[in-house]
Amino acid sequence: MTLSVLLGGCNNDMQKNDNLQQNKKVSDEPTISVYMHKTGETKQMKLEEYLCGVVAGEMHNDWELEALAAQAIIARTFTLQALEKGQLTSKGTQASTDIEEFQAYNADAINDRVKQAVELTRGKVATYAGSPIIGWFHASAGGKTAMAKEGLAYKYDEPPYIQSVDSPDDLAPADVQNWQVAFSQADVLKALNNPALVEIKSARIGQKGPSGRAISLVFNDAMEISASSFRLAIGSTKLKSTLLDKIEVQGDQIIFSGKGYGHGVGLSQWGARKMAVEGKKAEDIVSHYFKGIKIEKRW
Secondary structure, three states, X not given: OOHHHHHHHHXXXXXXXXXXXXXXXOOOOOEEEEEEOOOOEEXXXXXXXXXXXXXXXXXXXXXXXXXXXXXXXXXXXXHHHHHHHOOOOXXXXXXXXOOOOOOOOOHHHOOHXXXXXHHHOOOEEEXXXXXXXXXXXXXXXXXXXXXXXXXXXXXXXXXXXXXOXXXXXXXXXXXXXXXXXXXXXXXXXXXXXXXXXOOOOOEEEOOEOOOOOEOEEXXXXXXXXXXXXXXXXXXXXXXXXXXXXXXXXXXXXXXXEEOOEOOOEOEXXXXXXXXXXXXXXXXXXXXXXXXXXXXXXXX
């Protein structure tokens, strides 16, 4: 099935909801420019149309409807917040299907459940003091979410809606709940990018944040580096999180043990799934991970 058919089908399904909006005072749904990184094209899409591909790309499309709906609210909020700030992608568009610069996108994974989740939340955005929040999300919090500064080395004041909360992540795969990964001396030295450092003799967790995540890592009892920056440099799919239990140096290998997957800030996708299994609604899930917010219908 072609991309245009898939997206058009999603759009057609959501148009069925138009009659429900007649008595609501809402703005028009935005049309956005999207850079399609696989083809190099720029497409004009209705925002809800675009969200079908985002939800399908960011979450398993066979998960519980309310978990998918929570993801839809957050993905819509993330997109609208970027639009209102005037952020553009490297290609000068308002959104991109390249996960490295925006959100994941997978038109091939759009199914009826994804369409229903987007329809169910049509136009719904999480706001704080009237403005869309920064809709951070990650795979698994490992039991407790992070503050923005500890999970992302966020340079600004902590957003008031971000707090460290318990997260029911026990449905996550075993290798996400607890994991161990070994890197060679060469890999770690390359990530550290310090010519004065020629061998790692010791490594330990430095400062920790409110959720227990490492804020800094210390090598050779001398070099202290941001844990989140190191994770990006060494590979964020390899070093799954900064919620570390220990670091060991064993000859040519530096072994990291930890739990969870992702930066830990905002909504935990595996936590959202567990809450949906327990009967929680999408808005309840979002409000658990983002405190003091409102869910507003923008269109």
